Amino acid sequence: EAGVTQFPSHSVIEKGQTVTLRCDPISGHDNLYWYRRVMGKEIKFLLHFVKESKQDESGMPNNRFLAERTGGTYSTLKVQPAELEDSGVYFCASSQYKGTSPLHFGNGTRLTVT
Amino acid sequence: AQTVTQSQPEMSVQEAETVTLSCTYDTSESDYYLFWYKQPPSRQMILVIRQEAYKQQNATENRFSVNFQKAAKSFSLKISDSQLGDAAMYFCAYRRTNYGGATNKLIFGTGTLLAVQP
Numbered sequence: 001e002a003g004v005t006q007f008p009s010h011s012v013i014e015k016g017q018t019v020t021l022r023c024d025p026i027s028g029h030d031n032l033y034w035y036r037r038v039m040g041k042e043i044k045f046l047l048h049f050v051k052e053s054k055q056d057e058s059g060m061p062n063n064r065f066l067a068e069r070t071g072g073t074y075s076t077l078k079v080q081p082a083e084l085e086d087s088g089v090y091f092c093a094s095s096q097y098k099g100t101s102p103l104h105f106g107n108g109t110r111l112t113v114t
Numbered sequence: 115a116q117t118v119t120q121s122q123p124e125m126s127v128q129e130a131e132t133v134t135l136s137c138t139y140d141t142s143e144s145d146y147y148l149f150w151y152k153q154p155p156s157r158q159m160i161l162v163i164r165q166e167a168y169k170q171q172n173a174t175e176n177r178f179s180v181n182f183q184k185a186a187k188s189f190s191l192k193i194s195d196s197q198l199g200d201a202a203m204y205f206c207a208y209r210r211t212n213y214g215g216a217t218n219k220l221i222f223g224t225g226t227l228l229a230v231q232p
Contacts (some may be wrong), residue, residue, distance in 0.1 A: 003158060004158070033219070035220075035222075037222075040123075040224065041224055042118070042221075042222045042223055042224045042225070043205060043207075043220075043222035043225075044222070045219050045220065045221070048219060056219060091159065102161060103161070103220070104158075105151075105153075105158050105159040105160070106158060107156065107157060107158050108159075
């Protein structure tokens with residue numbers, strides 16, 4: 001089966017611009033998660049979708065971040081306007097069930113805001 | 115709030131030798147899960163090993179084993195017979211149990227970059 005796919009793998013944008021990251025989970029996985037790792041720090045949870053619904057968005061840093069999962073398939077994470085502190089690696093992960101099934105990660109999108 | 119600490123930003127090991135990566139955590143809960151994830155360069159993060167807190171026996175997966183010390187809140191990873199393919203960033207992670215509908219929301223440490231020398 002295809003794994004979790006993230007696009008793009010790298011993105012370099014200027015402060016104030018908009019960037020949209022995409023995640024295609026494993027087919028059939030209702031649960032989709034976004035995580036972020038700022039350079040040198042821990043990976044932090046951003047939010048969790050169950051199908052198209054946001055189950056938990058407690059980790060979203062501020063309202064410049066907007067996540068969607070229309071139709072319960074792929075998800076997008078938009079940053080608008082981007083700030084320097086948004087630089088980092090954004091990971092997407094999916095699982096079939098909420099807690100007991102393994103979490104499958106994508107390769108991540110490295111975002112650099114200059 | 116739960117926290118996970120990895121105090122070794124970088125480690126190095128000779129091929130075929132054994133290395134131990136440290137992880138401590140803080141929680142007031144008695145039941146939870148602990149994980150070690152591995153992320154090779156430019157590749158997906160994959161699960162290495164998982165430990166349920168209610169199990170006293172340390173988890174093992176081939177050359178990978180853990181030393182789970184619940185009272186000390188310590189969860190170290192031992193890699194035996196290190197191979198070049200073990201070179202990666204290793205993340206320790208904590209997750210609450212699934213009671214009450216808890217999700218796969220993981221709390222990660224900052225990671226340890228492991229280099230394997232030929």
